[in-house]
Amino acid sequence: MTPDTLTGLRAGEDAALARLHTRLADAAQEQGLLEIAYTVISTPVGELLLAATDAGLVRVGFGVEGHDTVLAQLSARISPRILLAPGRLAEPVRQLEEYFAGTRRDFSLALDFRLATGFRRTVVEHLPDIGYGSTASYAALAALAGSPGAVRAAGTACARNPLPVVVPCHRVVRSDGKIGNYLGGTDAKATLLAMEAAA
Known part of the structure; x- marks a missing residue:
């Protein structure tokens, strides 16, 4: 087997896993099993973890905090039903990209303030x-x-x-x-x- 063939197989496996993960996230969302969806984006201030509940954006975590630590805190304080599910975060991602591009000054997002009391x-x-x-x-x-x-x-x-x-x-x-x-x-x-x- 040639290196190009191995590379092609790995790429195919990665694509298949990505499709499976997307189907799993969609099914969890449809069945009400997904309490917290998250994604990670690159920004001028480093990688930001964005997490959302059904009520709205609940957490923005900086890389210096440790994204695994942020997820563990969310699990302990809200729910262990957490899944990488970028679909729920599409609007926050779009608005943050606009903000960092200098075309947005105010955010218009549903926010879940339950972590601040x-x-x-x-x-x-x-x-x-x-x-x-x-x-x-x-x-x-x-x-x-x-x-x-x-x-x-x-x-x-x-x-x-x-x-x-x-x-x-x-x-x-x-x-x-x-x-x-x-x-x-x-x-x-x-x-x-x-x-x-x-x-």
């Missing part, structure tokens, strides 16, 4: 109030969320935002003008801020 959820829900290309301090965000004295709690909410990029915690900076920490790393935060400032 209490004051953290209130803070996360106010993050889209900080417009594209703008920044706000953690103190201003705490005030937006109705608790001006809860600056540290607002910072913690940003650090634990389950939907970074889509829900823009990267637009929150320190009062001294420094960009501060970020779940995806300070380089990713700087990249996002520079991209929006240049638009």
